[in-house]
Amino acid sequence: MVKVALIQQESCESCKENKRRVEKCIREAATNGAQIICTQELCTTRYFCRTQDCDCFDLAEEIPGEWTERLSALAAELGVVLIVSGFEKRDSGLYHNTAWVIDANGALLGIYRKMHIPQDPGFEEKFYFTPGDTGYKCFNTKYGKIGVLICWDQWFPEAARLTALQGTKILFYPTAIGWIPGEENLYAAQHHAWQTVQCGHAVANGCYVCAANRCGTEGDTTFWGQSFIADYCGQVIAEAPVDSETILYAELDLDALEDHRRIWPFFRDRRIDSYSGITQRWGE
Numbered sequence: 661m662v663k664v665a666l667i668q669q670e671s672c673e674s675c676k677e678n679k680r681r682v683e684k685c686i687r688e689a690a691t692n693g694a695q696i697i698c699t700q701e702l703c704t705t706r707y708f709c710r711t712q713d714c715d716c717f718d719l720a721e722e723i724p725g726e727w728t729e730r731l732s733a734l735a736a737e738l739g740v741v742l743i744v745s746g747f748e749k750r751d752s753g754l755y756h757n758t759a760w761v762i763d764a765n766g767a768l769l770g771i772y773r774k775m776h777i778p779q780d781p782g783f784e785e786k787f788y789f790t791p792g793d794t795g796y797k798c799f800n801t802k803y804g805k806i807g808v809l810i811c812w813d814q815w816f817p818e819a820a821r822l823t824a825l826q827g828t829k830i831l832f833y834p835t836a837i838g839w840i841p842g843e844e845n846l847y848a849a850q851h852h853a854w855q856t857v858q859c860g861h862a863v864a865n866g867c868y869v870c871a872a873n874r875c876g877t878e879g880d881t882t883f884w885g886q887s888f889i890a891d892y893c894g895q896v897i898a899e900a901p902v903d904s905e906t907i908l909y910a911e912l913d914l915d916a917l918e919d920h921r922r923i924w925p926f927f928r929d930r931r932i933d934s935y936s937g938i939t940q941r942w943g944e
Contacts, residue, residue, distance in 0.1 A: 736766030
């Protein structure tokens with residue numbers, strides 16, 4: 661059994677205060693027995709991508725850097741695995757939306773850079789983020805093999821599949837998704853689609869899926885919270901509320917997952933000889 665925790669928070673203008681609150685929640689989650697702890701997307705800042713503003717590039721930090729070193733020390737102290745999402749400065753004019761994984765001994769196992777970058781009203785991410793170039797990755801942590809994708813990646817089954825094919829048993833999605841004014845009649849449908857597609861990834865890949873979303877209102881955007889954890893049958897086994905800060909917990913049975921994959925052998929029956937068209941932009 662592996663106990664996971666998802667941190668669902670509201671963010672404020674102060675990066676220093678956001679970091680303090682993230683660290684506090686990590687300590688609380690570890691005290692409550694969590695072994696793998698995941699933050700929401702861009703956990704140290706407000707969701708600055710609501711507008712295009714060059715000053716926001718000053719929020720980016722190098723990885724590794726002071727913040728990752730603080731978290732490495734914290735992970736080693738508490739004996740927990742951390743999945744943390746932030747704004748990476750790779751070099752001048754080159755920035756990524758990045759998550760990193762720290763093992764329970766404090767070692768930085770690696771990073772994942774968000775591959776799919778959205779561009780919608782209130783979500784101006786192409787202005788800020790260079791598409792990721794790390795590829796899809798599985799991290800072999802003390803408590804099991806995990807994969808990390810970020811927010812908009814949630815909608816692409818190819819990303820989940822390629823991450824799972826490397827041995828991932830638990831797939832984490834740091835997230836910042838919400839509603840904008842004028843689409844009130846779509847709110848329920850949008851949330852249903854978001855949760856359903858991720859539960860589908862859990863089923864198709866025989867893995868647990870954990871989505872950590874932010875909550876609260878920033879500008880005109882209301883983040884819809886509802887972080888959740890789904891099992892390998894796509895059943896939601898834990899879900900956070902819409903509008904309040906929460907640390908969401910669940911115990912995941914990796915032995916049961918192993919048994920499930922033996923009787924639902926999707927990886928065995930894949931027809932890899934017939935999938936070449938998936939690399940094309942559009943089919944005939």
